[in-house]
Amino acid sequence: MSLASYIGWNVELLPCEDGEHNALIQIGNCFSSKYDKQHVKKYQFTAQFVYEVSSDWGIEISKDMSPSQCFESKKKLTALCEMMNDYLEKGEYFELYSWWVGEEKEKRVGELTLKMDTLNVDSIEMPKKTLVRFEK
Template sequence: MSLASYIGCNVEVPLSNDEENNFIYIGDCFSNKYNKQDVQKYQITTPFVYEVSSDWGIEISEDMNQTTCAESKKKLIALCEIMDSYLEKGDYFELYSCWGGEEKDKRVGDITLKIDKLNVDLIELPEKTLVRIEK
């Protein structure tokens, strides 16, 4: 199993080009259409859902390997930079990470963050937490 991360938003976001070497890849990696349908039905509230990847999902927790946690912080910053260019003031996107196949499972929490006040060193984003990031 792999940790998959999904974003939901109210606007369409272009998929990453396979030839690009992106730190954050928007497009299928660990998931299939059924996984995304389950995330949309059970977790995310927006009409557009995408998997975001870079070999592993985004999870920030003191219980995880610190190298992986530091990488997740960098991924979250990069994702927010990408999404900031698509969002209008007052809009938001959602982030949800879970193990592949657990998209229907009950979430463990909800967090709301401001994109312009994001401090990755002060937050914890465990798996199965719905994160709303507002502009």
Template sequence: MSLASYIGCNIEIPINDDEYSDEFFYIGGCFAGDFDLINVKKYQFTTPCVYEVSSHWGIEISENMNPKTCAESKKKLIELCKIMDSYLEKGDFFELYSCWVGEEAEKRDGEITLRINNFDIDQIEIPEKTLVRFEK
């Protein structure tokens, strides 16, 4: 199984459909199929536009993780926030959700809201199945 991360937003954003990209992080397909995107949109997000956030492993930040993987997730989250900040207008938001592929329709374990440019990456915890709303 693979941990996939998804974002939901109110605007269309460009994607990179090259699943073999050497880029450290991009918005586009990797693990999820169309059915997975439909389910995460239906069961987790409040937004009309849904994308997989591809990095060859999802974003999860928790004390139970391997320290190297957790550090990589923190780096990915910072990059995601930079990318989304360039697309969002003041007052808008995007949502982030990570889960194992195939579990998109399952009940989420938690929800948190963060300011897109105002959080301490070393003080947050984002385990799988947690919906995170990033507000601008």
């Protein structure tokens, strides 16, 4: 199984923008199918559009993870927020959700809202199956 991460956002990316990336994060396909994205949109997100956040592994920050995996997730989350900060206007948001591929319809375990301008990745816990809303 693979841990996949998705963002929900109220802006549609143009085809030429799909695959936007930096060193750690790419918005584009990796593990998911179009059906996985449909399930994510229906069961998890409030945002209109869904995109997979491609990386070698999903983004999860929890005490159950190894320190090295947690460190990598914090780097990925920081890179994602920096990238999305360039797109979002004040008052807008994006959502992030990570889980095992195939579990898109399962009930989430929690929800969290974070402000991007005061985000401290070292002080948050973001386990899989938690819907995280990042507000600018």
